[in-house]
Amino acid sequence: MSLSSDRKYLELHGNQWRVVVNVPKKLHAKLGTKLKKPLGTDSLREANRLKWDALADLKATIAHAENPSLSLKAARSASRQQAIQQAVQFAEQRRTAFxxxxxxxxxxxxxxxAESLAGRPIATDEGGYEIFDPERLRLAKDFSQLARGDRTPIDLYHEKFLAMSHVKARTQADDKRAIKLLKDWCSKAGVPPYLQAMTKKEAVRFCDELPTLAANLSPVTLNKYVSRLSVYWTWLENRHEVDSNIWQGRRLREPQQTTDQKERPFTDDEVEILLKGPAEQKMHDLMRIAALSGARLDAIVCLKVKDCRDDGVFVFKPQKKEPGPRLCPIHPDLIEIVERRKKGKAPEDDIFPEWPGVKKSDSLRERSFKTSNEFTAYRRIVGVEERREGKRRGLVNFHSFRRWFITKAEQAGQLESTIAVVVGHKRQGMTFGVYSGGPLLQQARECVEAVRLPPNLLA
Incomplete structure (x- = not known):
């Protein structure tokens, strides 16, 4: 809408325009129903130029009334965000104006x-040149450059990117941390925090200096953040907001791990100790399902009655990069556990109600968070533990059941491609990875049944 027709926040009083802002109902007794400020002009175009300064003052008054501890200066910061959003709209209009x-x-x-945002001069120098408020002048400059497409804040489109991303809340949290790290680095390195200033050379500098900027984080974690920046930049590239993905191929060097430092499967002796130990029934059931399905902990804990089908198949929810729910034949040694846990329950009831989901809707924790803690405590009680100096995590954990299942399936002569489908791994090679619709259910069932618990354990 042009300045000559936009009447937002404006009304005529006589033949002069003024700004009008509605006051929240809870502040009516304090401020009245509306706040008004005359602009001293009968020109609608001029009123639109002047209104933002007056609007910022009125909204700051309302914000200060809502929170008296908030300074008027802090309250006016909202007007900057409003100006930035308007600049984005101008930039989009300008881009599509041929x-x-x-x-x-x-x-x-x-x-x-921009002139309106800069405000009136606050003084003149000895040469007669007008002097403007530095903060407002900076806002006016940022507004103009953003509106003309010369500068785009690196996080301007990030919320939109997150809204369009089909990833878990924990991954979205990683996205936000990655952007914060980049903005912090820009501030310390003296790099303007705009997309136009971020080149491949700056990306290399960021990766080189990232270990110092976030000294408490491991290279593995830092690489995860660089990877999330790469996904964001790819999204920007596809939308023609940047010319290329400057993060492609960027990685921090990770310390070389020797074989004895890598997380490993349980041994048969450790599986026997865990399954014969003094665990509660819920933990015994959970461990056996993990050992004989190779499923991840959260996928097991989230099982519902309807996910344990009468035709002898688990339906595990998607994990990691799986495109959809995954079928896995139920091992014969698990039938008693499954039937016992299904008995008397409705299809939507939980198989493991002992571990309900987190209560807070904004929690980033998986449902299995407490389950994992309980298993770790039990595992340590029975003495199944292996640690290395300098490593936060031990070399065995609940995931070691999954590793044990895969190992046993391989030792039983099962095809790698079939094992990959059963446990939800991406299959390697063109034939199985792209053109194959997957092994028949019977092949998957043979793979699962080829895995047997240690002989000293009863089924």
């Missing part, structure tokens, strides 16, 4: 708005 005359009109409106 008519030179239309673009000139938009540029003129951008200039008028």
């Amino acid at each position: 008519d030179p005359a239309q673009r000139d009109e938009i540029d003129e409106e951008i200039d008028w708005q």
Whole structure:
């Protein structure tokens, strides 16, 4: 909408325009129903240029009334965000304006708005030149550059990117941490925090200096954040907001792990100790399902009655990069456990109600968080533990059941591609990875049944 027709926040009083803002109902007794400020002009175009300064003052008054401890200066910071959002709208209009005359009109409106944001001069110097408030002048400059597409804050489109990302809340939290790390680095390195300033050279500098910036984080974690930046930049590239993905191929060097430092499967003796130990029934059932399905902990804990089908198949929810629910034949040694846990329950009831989901809707923790803690405590009680100096995690954990299942399936002569489908791994090679629809259910069942618990354990 042009400055000559926009009446938002404006009303005529006599033949002069003024700004009008509605006051929240809870503040009516304190401020009245509306706040008004005259602009001293009968020109709608001029009123649109002047209104933002007055609007910021009125909204700051309301914010200060809501929270008296908030300074008027802090309350006015909201007007900056509003100006930035308006600049984004101008930039989008400018980008789609192919008519030179239309673009000139938009540029003129951008200039008028920038002048309004800069405000009136606060003084003049000895040469008679006008001096403006530095903070407002900086806002006006940022507004103009953003509106003209010359500068784009690196996080401007990040919320939109997250809204369009089909990833877990924990991954979205990683995205936000990655952007914060990049902005912090820009501040310390003196790099303007704009997409236009981020080149491949700056990406290399960021990766080189990241271990110092986040000294408490491991290279593995830092690489995860660099990877999330790469996903964001790819999204920006596809939308023509950047020319290329500057993060592609960027990785921090990770310490070389020797064989004795890597997390490993349980041994048969350890599986026997765990399954013969003094665990509660819920833990015994959980461990046996893990050992004889190779499923991840959260997928097991989230099972519902309907997911344990009468035709002898588990339906595990998608994990990691799985495109959808995964079928896994139920091992014969698990039938008694499954039937016992299904008895008397409705299809939507939980198989493991002992571990309900987290209560807070905004929690990033998986449902299995407490389950994992309980298993770790039990595992240590029975003495199944192996640690290495300098490593936060032990070399065995609940995931070691999954590793044990895969190892036993391989030792039983099962095809790697079939094992990959059963446990939800991406299959290697063109034939099985792209063109194959997957092994028949009977092949998967043979793979699962080829895995047997240690002979000293009863089924």
